[in-house]
Amino acid sequence: MSIHTNEDTRKVTTHRLFEMKQRGEKISMLTAYDYTMANMIDTAGVDVILVGDSASNVMAGNVTTLPITLDQMIYHGKSVVRGVNRALVVVDMPFGTYQTGEIEAVQNAIKIMKITHADALKLEGGIEIIDAIKRIIDAGIPIMGHLGLMPQSINKYGTYTVRAKEEAEAEKLIKDAHALEDVGCFAIVLEKIPASLAERVAKEVKRPIIGIGAGGAVDGQVLVCTDMLGMTNGFSPRFLRRYANLNEIITNAVKNYISDVKSENFPNENEQY
Numbered sequence: 001m002s003i004h005t006n007e008d009t010r011k012v013t014t015h016r017l018f019e020m021k022q023r024g025e026k027i028s029m030l031t032a033y034d035y036t037m038a039n040m041i042d043t044a045g046v047d048v049i050l051v052g053d054s055a056s057n058v059m060a061g062n063v064t065t066l067p068i069t070l071d072q073m074i075y076h077g078k079s080v081v082r083g084v085n086r087a088l089v090v091v092d093m094p095f096g097t098y099q100t101g102e103i104e105a106v107q108n109a110i111k112i113m114k115i116t117h118a119d120a121l122k123l124e125g126g127i128e129i130i131d132a133i134k135r136i137i138d139a140g141i142p143i144m145g146h147l148g149l150m151p152q153s154i155n156k157y158g159t160y161t162v163r164a165k166e167e168a169e170a171e172k173l174i175k176d177a178h179a180l181e182d183v184g185c186f187a188i189v190l191e192k193i194p195a196s197l198a199e200r201v202a203k204e205v206k207r208p209i210i211g212i213g214a215g216g217a218v219d220g221q222v223l224v225c226t227d228m229l230g231m232t233n234g235f236s237p238r239f240l241r242r243y244a245n246l247n248e249i250i251t252n253a254v255k256n257y258i259s260d261v262k263s264e265n266f267p268n269e270n271e272q273y
Contacts, residue, residue, distance in 0.1 A: 012047050012088040014120065014142045014186035020047070020219070021208045027220025029210055030228070032083075033059050033076045037225060039083035046087050048210075050122065050222060051077045053092040053152070058226050065151045066095045070108055077116030090144050091118045095152040098123055098132050105132035109141050122189065124150040126176025130183055137184045145180035147173050148214065149192035162213075164193045177201045177209075189222060190214040192239070213239030 010016075020027055029048035032038035033055045041049060055076050056068035077091040091112055098105035109121055120142035123133060133143050149163045157163075164170040173193065180188055187208040190198045195215025202209040202218045211218035223240065226232050230245040260266035 009086055011086060014088065017047070017088065017187055017208045018206075021206075027208055027210055029220055029222035030225045031058075031222070032080050032225055035079045035083040037083075038080040041225060042084040042087045047220070048222075049080060049084060049087045049089050051080045051089065051091040051116075051118070052224065053094045054224050056094075058224065058232070064154050066155075068094045070094055070097050070111070074112055074115050077112060077118050081117045088120065089116075089118045090120045090122050091116055092122050098129060098136075099125075102132045102135045105129075106135045106139050109136045110139060113141055120144055120186065122146055124152050126172070127179055130179055133180070133185065134183045142186045143184070144210075145177070145185040145188040146191065147176050147180070147188060147193075148190045151191075160192070162192050162194065164197055170194075170197050173197065174201060174204070177205050181205050181207050190218065192237075213237060 017027055027048060028046045029050060030041050030046050031050045031052040031054055032041050033051060038049055051073065053065040053068050053073060055073070056062045056065045059076070060068065060072075062068070073091060073094050077089070081089050093105075093108065093112065097108040112118065112121060121136070122144040123129060123136075124146040126145075126147055133145070137143055149157075149160065151160075154160065164173045170193075173190075174197075177188055177190075185207060187210060188201075188205065189210050189212065190201060191211075192213040195217060198209065198211055198214035199217035208219040210220040210222050212222045227235060227240050228243050230242040231247050231250070233247055257266070
């Protein structure tokens with residue numbers, strides 16, 4: 001069995017993700033929104049970098065993902081792509097850029113790809129947006145699907161609670177996953193659904209299934225980089241594991257800098273010309 005090592009420097013492609021699922025190698029995916037962070041995450045060896053519309057929350061301080069615009073997502077996407085050599089870079093299509101019609105969806109998708117040089121796009125939704133997804137894929141653009149909790153629909157749900165616990169919603173999710181596979185999506189994100197349901201989807205669908213709060217039986221995992229690095233403190237869902245406490249590290253570093261400036265400790269003789 002192949003174990004992933006960071007020595008594999010070949011560019012990750014949609015086909016390589018499919019091969020990883022076939023041989024049982026889990027896919028690692030994280031978000032990034034800027035050049036510096038993307039470069040660090042890519043150098044560490046992550047398989048997929050998502051330029052998430054979560055930039056609306058993390059970078060812009062909005063309560064939901066809805067306010068972020070197409071041009072803002074393009075700015076983040078372009079910045080991330082410049083910092084990446086190996087990972088597959090996927091950019092979220094923001095709210096309102098693909099729900100209004102197939103033609104507009106294709107035009108917006110082409111604009112993102114042309115300007116950012118990203119590898120693929122991610123869209124939220126199933127049967128409702130299947131025609132738009134088909135048209136975008138027909139234009140030669142790889143699409144990652146997204147089912148379960150779909151943050152762009154938060155106002156419809158009214159809550160960020162676990163989705164598809166009831167049988168009707170679970171059955172619809174399974175139908176949607178098959179529809180996304182049939183139309184040609186290269187992977188699907190499942191967000192905040194019961195682990196048993198996610199496992200069933202991962203078994204039934206041949207394309208890679210990447211989970212966030214969807215248990216360990218799927219083909220890969222994705223987290224928001226600022227959450228897993230412990231930069232944000234106010235957000236602690238059950239699915240989040242913090243791998244560092246950068247909030248504390250950065251706060252202490254800034255306090256030490258302030259102290260050194262105030263006490264005239266910085267700069268010292270070796271730190272000037």
